[in-house]
Amino acid sequence: MKAHWPILIVALPLIMSFVTFMTGICYRAAAYHLTVITAAFSTFIAICLFIQVIVEGMTISYHIGGWEPPWGIEYAVDHLNALVLLATSLIGLLTIIHSRKIVAREIGGEKTHIFYALVLLQITGLLGMTVTSDVFNLYVLLEIASFSAYGLIAVGRKGAEFAALRYMIFGTVGAGAYLLGVGYLYILTGSLNMSDLLRLLSNLYGSPTLLAGLLFILLGLAIKMAAFPLHGWLPDAYSQAPASTSTLLAPLFTKVVAYVIIRICFTVFHPSFALHTYPLIPIMGAIVGVGIIVMGVMAIAQSDIRRMLCYIVIAEVGYIILGLAAGNRLGMIGAILHIVYDMFMMALLFNAWATIYEHLKSSHISAWRGISKKYPLEVATFILGGLSVIGIPPFCGFFSKWFIILGLVEGGKWFLLATLLLSTLLAAVCFFRILEQTSLTHGSNTMDDRSEKKTSLSEGVVLASLSAFLIILGAVSGYLVSFIEKIPFLGAL
Amino acid sequence: MVKDPDDIIVRTVARFMIPIIQLFSLYVYVHGHISPGGGFQGGCILAASFILISLAFNIGEAKKILSGRKNLLFIGLGVFIYAFTGLVPLFVQGNFLDYQHLSQFLPLDPVMARYYGVALVELGVQITVMAVMISLFQDLVTAGRHESILKDRENGIDR
Numbered sequence: 001m002k003a004h005w006p007i008l009i010v011a012l013p014l015i016m017s018f019v020t021f022m023t024g025i026c027y028r029a030a031a032y033h034l035t036v037i038t039a040a041f042s043t044f045i046a047i048c049l050f051i052q053v054i055v056e057g058m059t060i061s062y063h064i065g066g067w068e069p070p071w072g073i074e075y076a077v078d079h080l081n082a083l084v085l086l087a088t089s090l091i092g093l094l095t096i097i098h099s100r101k102i103v104a105r106e107i108g109g110e111k112t113h114i115f116y117a118l119v120l121l122q123i124t125g126l127l128g129m130t131v132t133s134d135v136f137n138l139y140v141l142l143e144i145a146s147f148s149a150y151g152l153i154a155v156g157r158k159g160a161e162f163a164a165l166r167y168m169i170f171g172t173v174g175a176g177a178y179l180l181g182v183g184y185l186y187i188l189t190g191s192l193n194m195s196d197l198l199r200l201l202s203n204l205y206g207s208p209t210l211l212a213g214l215l216f217i218l219l220g221l222a223i224k225m226a227a228f229p230l231h232g233w234l235p236d237a238y239s240q241a242p243a244s245t246s247t248l249l250a251p252l253f254t255k256v257v258a259y260v261i262i263r264i265c266f267t268v269f270h271p272s273f274a275l276h277t278y279p280l281i282p283i284m285g286a287i288v289g290v291g292i293i294v295m296g297v298m299a300i301a302q303s304d305i306r307r308m309l310c311y312i313v314i315a316e317v318g319y320i321i322l323g324l325a326a327g328n329r330l331g332m333i334g335a336i337l338h339i340v341y342d343m344f345m346m347a348l349l350f351n352a353w354a355t356i357y358e359h360l361k362s363s364h365i366s367a368w369r370g371i372s373k374k375y376p377l378e379v380a381t382f383i384l385g386g387l388s389v390i391g392i393p394p395f396c397g398f399f400s401k402w403f404i405i406l407g408l409v410e411g412g413k414w415f416l417l418a419t420l421l422l423s424t425l426l427a428a429v430c431f432f433r434i435l436e437q438t439s440l441t442h443g444s445n446t447m448d449d450r451s452e453k454k455t456s457l458s459e460g461v462v463l464a465s466l467s468a469f470l471i472i473l474g475a476v477s478g479y480l481v482s483f484i485e486k487i488p489f490l491g492a493l
Numbered sequence: 494m495v496k497d498p499d500d501i502i503v504r505t506v507a508r509f510m511i512p513i514i515q516l517f518s519l520y521v522y523v524h525g526h527i528s529p530g531g532g533f534q535g536g537c538i539l540a541a542s543f544i545l546i547s548l549a550f551n552i553g554e555a556k557k558i559l560s561g562r563k564n565l566l567f568i569g570l571g572v573f574i575y576a577f578t579g580l581v582p583l584f585v586q587g588n589f590l591d592y593q594h595l596s597q598f599l600p601l602d603p604v605m606a607r608y609y610g611v612a613l614v615e616l617g618v619q620i621t622v623m624a625v626m627i628s629l630f631q632d633l634v635t636a637g638r639h640e641s642i643l644k645d646r647e648n649g650i651d652r
Contacts, residue, residue, distance in 0.1 A: 001583070004583050004588070004589065007589040008583075011576055011579065011589060015573065015580070018568075018569040018572040018573050019573065022569035022570065022573070025565055062588065062589075063588055064589050064590055064591075065588060065589065065590040065591050066587060066591035066593070
């Protein structure tokens with residue numbers, strides 16, 4: 001079975017998604033357990049693949065249907081996506097465990113099994129996008145992830161249908177643009193396999209068709225990852241969605257698409273093409289650089305805490321682009337490190353938020369006044385996540401940001417450096433405001449103690465382990481950097 | 494309240510056409526490898542026959558043949574057949590979806606094993622596509638209320 005891990009990590013959640021759906025029609029209570037078992041198994045496979053990549057030190061390639069790569073679909077695990085696979089599946093598992101009670105209350109009754117089937121389909125799409133080495137297969141999996149996301153968002157409170165519809169229109173335009181770009185590449189080369197495309201494109205870099213293809217692909221992915229001017233769908237979609245959906249989607253989806261941008265720009269094309277021949281990534285970096293300041297200001301302006309976090313998500317994804325725009329080794333390492341770290345930081349923030357929201361039934365900042373006496377641990381984990389996003393040293397957020405800053409300094413991108421530092425300041429304002437409201441202000445709301453609810457053990461364990469991860473990941477970032485440095489394309493920078 | 498269509502010509506033609514449409518869908522499915530067609534197209538045609546039942550008779554008649562629950566089961570079943578067929582070769586040293594390895598425990602040579610493997614996968618596609626098409630149609634015409642709309646009709650409630 002060991003040889004089949006790359007396909008099983010995608011095929012198992014897919015098949016289990018429909019098994020969950022079918023058993024749910026007869027026996028609904030099993031849905032949660034099936035989902036957790038599947039997510040745990042995906043995490044196990046991801047760990048095995050990660051270890052295998054470390055031990056063997058080379059790309060693990062898998063040919064679906066036994067067809068050789070340029071003709072058949074190839075799944076490949078290398079140093080870049082082994083890391084993303086591990087983070088994605090682990091956070092998926094922790095989030096599903098955490099949101100059990102929330103799903104039971106929010107979705108409840110008849111739709112539980114459908115919700116869990118969509119959750120598994122979402123994980124299928126995200127893991128598939130990460131593991132695939134075929135640009136068209138990537139499109140299919142991107143759409144699997146997107147369509148399950150539309151469904152997951154639309155079951156939310158009033159207004160969620162509209163937000164999901166808007167997201168769907170944006171998302172379909174994005175996916176269409178991506179597919180158009182892939183079509184251009186296919187016309188030029190007749191191939192869809194990533195490593196084959198890299199080889200075939202090597203003497204085509206003057207072609208305007210190729211430039212148009214990459215432009216369309218970048219446009220499509222920028223919409224999907226909510227890069228600054230195209231982020232309009234995200235705050236509405238993620239803040240109208242059920243709490244259990246936003247805890248799953250917000251940490252994972254945009255970051256996996258950011259990984260796809262790295263995969264396409266630097267392993268399908270020669271790294272210098274999008275950086276120097278046509279400075280597409282630096283231009284994108286400059287736009288996003290303005291964007292992260294705007295997003296920081298928007299985040300401060302929000303009175304709803306989940307909406308504030310949504311703007312922080314957009315700003316955080318912007319940092320990844322800034323790291324790429326630096327155009328050197330350090331910036332790239334920072335960007336890849338930030339993809340992984342940001343998944344954990346956002347997972348902690350959203351899960352801690354969901355726990356408190358479950359108790360207070362309100363996400364408005366005024367309802368959070370002085371709650372740290374009542375819910376000290378929940379608030380502490382939330383603040384801890386916030387400190388990590390700001391980039392306070394012992395936590396992991398500092399290290400990825402540090403590498404991005406080093407990259408920007410080395411590349412002489414002073415404007416981007418200024419925007420990044422200013423945005424950090426704005427994030428600090430955001431989280432210190434929450435710290436002040438929850439911990440330093442005396443609660444004016446006189447909620448009677450009877451309505452007080454206890455955080456369940458599993459929720460507490462998830463929050464504690466995510467907090468521990470933020471510190472551990474910070475501590476091991478040296479090892480992670482030496483792992484990331486083995487990615488082949490970094491040598492070409 | 495919309496009355497059920499009570500047209501003898503439509504009903505008779507539909508009665509005559511539905512088996513032919515279903516037979517044709519199987520033809521499209523089996524011939525997928527040498528002519529335009531396959532599971533998706535066959536599934537669409539099969540779904541069209543059920544949609545014709547609900548148009549020529551009424552949605553209740555169609556629901557009697559294939560209830561909403563069964564239809565949902567079919568959606569899952571089709572994908573399950575697809576993925577399960579893909580997983581079987583893993584147990585006999587093959588890759589995912591590598592059907593030629595089915596020949597190791599079926600009385601077939603590798604080429605025919607691949608042929609029947611694809612046919613099985615396409616069967617899964619056909620079932621899922623049919624069920625999804627029917628489901629989409631019924632979602633639209635009953636405004637997502639399915640069986641409950643029939644009860645309302647029996648009780649004379651018009652919404």
